[in-house]
Amino acid sequence: MSKSIAVVGAGSWGTALASVCADNGHDVTLWVRSAEIAEQINVKHTNEKYLPNEVLPEAIRACTDLAEVVSGKKYVLLVTPSHAMRAVVSQLASYLEPDVLLIHATKGLEQDTLKRMSEVIAEEVPAEIAERIVVLTGPSHAEEVIRRSPTTVVVSSKSHDAMLAAQDLLMNGAFRVYTNADMIGAEVAGSLKNIIALGAGLSDGLGFGDNAKAALLTRGLAEIGRLGVKMGANPLTFSGLAGVGDLVATCTSKHSRNWRAGYLLGQGKTVEEALAELVMVVEGVRTTSAAKTLAEREGVEMPITRGIYSVLFEGKSVRQVVEELMGRGRTFEMEDIIRYRM
Numbered sequence: 252m253s254k255s256i257a258v259v260g261a262g263s264w265g266t267a268l269a270s271v272c273a274d275n276g277h278d279v280t281l282w283v284r285s286a287e288i289a290e291q292i293n294v295k296h297t298n299e300k301y302l303p304n305e306v307l308p309e310a311i312r313a314c315t316d317l318a319e320v321v322s323g324k325k326y327v328l329l330v331t332p333s334h335a336m337r338a339v340v341s342q343l344a345s346y347l348e349p350d351v352l353l354i355h356a357t358k359g360l361e362q363d364t365l366k367r368m369s370e371v372i373a374e375e376v377p378a379e380i381a382e383r384i385v386v387l388t389g390p391s392h393a394e395e396v397i398r399r400s401p402t403t404v405v406v407s408s409k410s411h412d413a414m415l416a417a418q419d420l421l422m423n424g425a426f427r428v429y430t431n432a433d434m435i436g437a438e439v440a441g442s443l444k445n446i447i448a449l450g451a452g453l454s455d456g457l458g459f460g461d462n463a464k465a466a467l468l469t470r471g472l473a474e475i476g477r478l479g480v481k482m483g484a485n486p487l488t489f490s491g492l493a494g495v496g497d498l499v500a501t502c503t504s505k506h507s508r509n510w511r512a513g514y515l516l517g518q519g520k521t522v523e524e525a526l527a528e529l530v531m532v533v534e535g536v537r538t539t540s541a542a543k544t545l546a547e548r549e550g551v552e553m554p555i556t557r558g559i560y561s562v563l564f565e566g567k568s569v570r571q572v573v574e575e576l577m578g579r580g581r582t583f584e585m586e587d588i589i590r591y592r593m
């Protein structure tokens with residue numbers, strides 16, 4: 252049955268998810284900040300800034316009025332960058348239906364509070380809506396989803412029914428949606444893989460080889476899992492789509508903005524120069540800072556995150572960081588998950 256869906260955020264990911272919803276036969280209203288982009292979507296059915304050369308389904312209607320976009324909708328997808336989530340949700344909260352299903356697809360932590368996106372959203376909406384928030388995460392580059400290239404993602408929620416409703420809404424022959432009840436793990440894994448993607452880009456930009464990249468991915472996932480488990484996540488989530496799946500997709504893809512930013516840094520650009528070259532959001536930079544603080548607060552060792560933080564925020568050279576990482580004391584590979592388990 253066709254449903255009316257609001258998608259909040261018309262960057263590359265919001266636009267691609269709007270297209271998935273349209274492919275599933277639903278009416279989609281997409282909140283766009285820029286009147287120019289809204290007109291382009293409505294008239295030419297394109298979003299040249301965020302998904303150049305792609306034609307969007309005609310069932311997507313763009314609108315710049317946030318209240319109008321979410322009013323009366325039973326399904327709202329939140330796809331803003333993490334730094335904008337609280338402000339945007341606080342603006343739309345009073346227009347939400349009491350039984351609305353909120354699905355967020357943002358990967359990041361709130362900078363000041365170190366909260367996960369579902370926690371941020373929950374603080375801004377009524378309790379009965381907050382209980383049913385869903386996160387959508389996993390290996391899913393917008394550039395491939397818009398072309399209907401086979402993609403698998405995972406939805407997670409404290410509410411079993413909400414998770415199943417999100418799966419029903421979004422699943423189709425090119426977009427396979429799994430469920431996982433571990434919301435903490437899904438959000439931590441999806442957010443923190445961007446730090447490792449920056450590291451993978453740095454490694455490639457410096458001309459390090461496949462051994463270095465494999466080490467980064469594997470040890471990076473180990474430290475993400477350590478923090479996640481300390482926060483209450485299920486360790487198995489880190490070997491699933493939200494964990495290893497998204498880590499591989501992001502660290503090895505030409506589409507990844509985080510990988511590209513790292514690559515430019517590895518080639519000698521400053522953080523400001525690298526970010527200026529990428530039109531789109533690079534979540535990993537803010538996430539590195541948040542994760543470093545979170546790790547200190549939780550007493551969890553995250554040497555790779557700490558090293559990338561030094562490169563991004565303390566002007567340390569990558570070579571020095573690599574020397575420090577390689578020169579650390581001897582450790583037992585599998586100790587961490589056991590030691591940090593709650």
Ligand SMILES: NC(=O)C1=CN([C@@H]2O[C@H](COP(=O)(O)OP(=O)(O)OC[C@H]3O[C@@H](n4cnc5c(N)ncnc54)[C@H](O)[C@@H]3O)[C@@H](O)[C@H]2O)C=CC1
Nearest residue numbers: 261262263264265331332335357358391392393531532534
């Ligand atoms: N692009 C992708 O392939 C995927 C992205 N994501 C996540 O989705 C989230 C959104 O990313 P993208 O759509 O890729 O970003 P993007 O860079 O393509 O677009 C950003 C969008 O956010 C809007 N925006 C920027 N600042 C804002 C503010 N202060 N208030 C409201 N809106 C603002 C922009 O107008 C634009 O529509 C991020 O957390 C990202 O990690 C998750 C999976 C895949």
Ligand SMILES: O=C(CO)COP(=O)(O)O
Nearest residue numbers: 389390391392507508509
């Ligand atoms: O999360 C993503 C793919 O799953 C997109 O990663 P980037 O933000 O690095 O492009």
